[in-house]
Amino acid sequence: NAGVTQTPKFQVLKTGQSMTLQCAQDMNHEYMSWYRQDPGMGLRLIHYSVGAGITDQGEVPNGYNVSRSTTEDFPLRLLSAAPSQTSVYFCASSYFGRGANTEAFFGQGTRLTVV
């Protein structure tokens, strides 16, 4: 049982390049999300999904695109990388709902540098 797996762990991009951060979970969770963490700050929500084919924006969605074609995978695409997107990115998954156990589990993070 691997939990939440993110690839790659580290990435350096040039300004204007595009790339996809991968996230996969094997816990059959409906809810998946992407956060970014900047120095000295907590995590901020970029995009989230409550199931295959359903996505929505979080607090800081600009410059990022997501899709959810399967329950297991939730990739995050940077369309045209900018230095302001230098950050550590975390993917999370959980069951979805109000009364049920909705404990979130996080991947190990992807450290992205845009030069």
Next chain:
Amino acid sequence: GIQVEQSPPDLILQEGANSTLRCNFSDSVNNLQWFHQNPWGQLINLFYIPSGTKQNGRLSATTVATERYSLLYISSSQTTDSGVYFCAVGTGTASKLTFGTGTRLQVTL
């Protein structure tokens, strides 16, 4: 949106000391989690505690939902406890978490 405030922002302890970290939130929540981010950046789940009290070894947590705060207790601290402790809450759709800015803990010998 909901505001999450953690205190203190920084804490330095000698090994063996006890500490209490606090998380205040501005609205009713149906999800509250405590995480430890270790020096390698990994987020480790400590407690899922939208209400009540839980204990796990030297760590325990209490959430008083009616008064909108949660406390994380660390007893007999060890150097491996160093890192940043985050509180995160969910309102409405409990899965959607809002994080505080964390408490940075350093445990010295």
